[in-house]
Amino acid sequence: MFPVPGWVWFWPGDGVGVVGGAGAGVVVVGGGPVGLLVACELAAFGVRVLVVEARGSVSRRPRATTLHARSVQSLVRRGYLDGAAGVGAGGGNGGFHFAGMPGLTISVPVGEPVAVLKCEQEVLERSLEERARAAGVVVLRGHRVSGVCEVARGVRVSAVGPGGRAVEWVAEYVVGADGARGVVRELAGFDSRSYPATVSAMAGDARLEEPGALVAGWHRTPRGWVVVKDVAGGGVRLRTLNCEGAPGARGAPLSLEEFRGEVSRIVGREVGMGSPRWLSRFSDFSRLACCYRKGRVLLAGDAAHVHFPIGGQGLSTGVLDALNLGWKLALTVRGSAGEGLLDTYDRERRPAAQRVIDHTRAQLALMRPDAQLDPLRALFGELLAAAPEGGVLASMVSGQDTVLPARGADSSPWEGSFLANVPLVTGEGRTDVIGLLAAGRPLLLLLGAGTGAGAGAYEAQARGWAGVLRVVRAEPVPGLPYEAVLVRPDGYIGWAAGGGGLAPALRAYFGEGEGAEVRDAPSGAVS
The missing domain is CATH 3.30.70.2450 (Alpha-Beta Plaits)
Known part of the structure; x- marks a missing residue:
């Protein structure tokens, strides 16, 4: 095992050495799809990342195979999946189920990727690791983490590598994405709420x-x-x-x-x-961490939440964790985040995980082979048959019903919703929302009146954040009832005209500006 450039290394018993570079970035514990996706997102913003994984290689054991609509939509907006999701087809999947009952049709708007993408976790994991390494992420396999402790300079992570050699790193932040049986949650002292196994x-x-x-x-x-x-x-x-x-x-x-x-x-x-x-x-043992952040340690994926694997929602929930956390942590490390931005990760993602736990437990209740439940199953069967385009149950399972909490009482009614992939005409030609978000930067999209005299006012307010924010003028789009909208890298609306002012919203997300700069994400995609 060789030292990794740019990291503070501690060789127990051998003293301390700094190997290349200055300071440290983020250690991600766990080299599964969630951990590698977090690493890819951080690296896209120029953050130094080290992934520490206990397994020596990608597991070939069959695991998750389903990515649901909202996770697919968000991944495609960030430049992943390399066309495998069939962008633009729209329509329903037509072959999913609810509590083992067939007939659940998950629909998406025209212009979006497929409603349900079947993708072996092994394939996704290998592709993400390849992309992470290409972006400069160091992936250390065969290293089992044994300690996580906050210190003056950040967080110290201890591990045992091949041959039993002990090694430690100091990072600014640590992300525990080491799965349901991972150690970061317990080592960092996170409390959890558990639901005991019943099946x-x-x-x-x-x-x-x-x-x-x-x-x-x-x-x-x-x-x-x-x-x-x-x-x-x-x-x-x-x-x-x-x-x-x-x-x-x-x-x-x-x-x-x-x-x-x-x-x-x-x-x-x-x-x-x-x-x-x-x-x-x-079993159906379920667990949810009482918080997703403790100081400089954060949890994502199964390390934060575990539920009964009905409906194929585990991988999708973890993917959405990673895409929510990645840009926020990256801006925080780079000094371009508003005060409290990183705390919104917990406020936005933990309720979503609780909802998944609740409705998977509800599905399991319907699956119990008790004859007294037959009328209830029949009722749900009728509900499925009566909603050929999906309905409430489909939106819930696919994650498309998720609306993020608004920043404040003066927020516009569209804030927190997901911006559909509408076609756009800009000064550079025809594109769409997916195309504009692929660079990985937050987007201020000026539409309708925002392209006229009002555009200059919005651009003037956004000038202080030019190093972080991409500003694009486009022709009006039927169905979008606002003249300007701030779109986060994960596809959600962070602000829209009609609520509070733009400058306070930009300050909440990206701090005071002051010339901070974020580069565009590198080209390339996960296949």
Whole structure:
């Protein structure tokens, strides 16, 4: 292991040395998709980033595969996904479910990416790591963090590397993105609210002895659920749900014989299987950190929130955490953030995670194989059938119903909503919202009256933040009822004409200005 340029290194017992550069940036603990996405966002703003990951390589174990609409929309606005999301198609997915019941149609406006993107977590993780390294992020694998402690110069992070060698770094901030079983949350002293497990679940890939013995889909019986998905090579991916109680041995290895027995018990007949690729246990244990920030330590992804994996919302929730946190932390490190900007990360993302926990618990309640719940399931089935374009349930599952809290009582009614990807005509030609946000900088978009005499007034107010803010004039857009709008890098409206003044909003987000500069994000995208 070699020293990383630009970092303060402590070799226990060997003294202290500064290797290249001056000062330190951010240590991200956890090299999964959330941690790597935070690192990419920070690096795009020119922040020095070190990612510390316990695993020696990207795990090939099947994990999350679903990115929902709002996470896809936000990723595309930041230049990720490289066309894989089908921008411009609009329309509904037509194949999702709610509590195992088919018929949930998730719709998005025309001009947006696909409503549901199927993407293996392994593929996403590899792509993000490649992009992070290309942007200058240092990714250290095989290093297990053992200590996190705030010190005078920032936060000291201790770890044990390959061969058992101890090493420490000092960073300005630390982001704990090390998953549900990560250590940063406990080492930094974060309190959490937990919901105990009430059900037992299993998952794994196997090959059926009798091909076609289990049909792909969601299958409910009086004894529980079996979810079947065909996988490459002629095998199947199976998940079981037993609602009779929490698992008795959460950490015990799961054998093929036990897994086969559980599948057979639920379906009510013997199901032979072999050649297991991986087997695991899980439950509906849920947890939410009581805050996402303690001083210079922040949490993101499963380190901050855990819920029952129904509806494929875990990865999307973590992605939205990363995209919310990245630009705010970057501006804070660079000295270009307004007072309290970093604290808005907790205020905006923790309620969203609580909502996901609540409605996944509600879905699980509908899945319990109790005959007395049949009328309720029938009612929800009718609701799904009556909303062919998605409706409330689809907006909730996809994250498209999220509206961020307004900054104050004088905020415009549009503040906190997500700006749709409308086509735009500027002095440089035709573009759209996605195209203007790809550079990664906050955007002040002047529309309608804002392109005339009023434009000069807005531009004059924004001049002090020219190093951070991109200002673009565009022709009026039907359906957008304001003449000027401030768009955050994550796609949400930070201010719109019709509420308080522009200058106070800019000051709240980006401080006093004073010539601070943020470069455009590098070109390139995650595929």
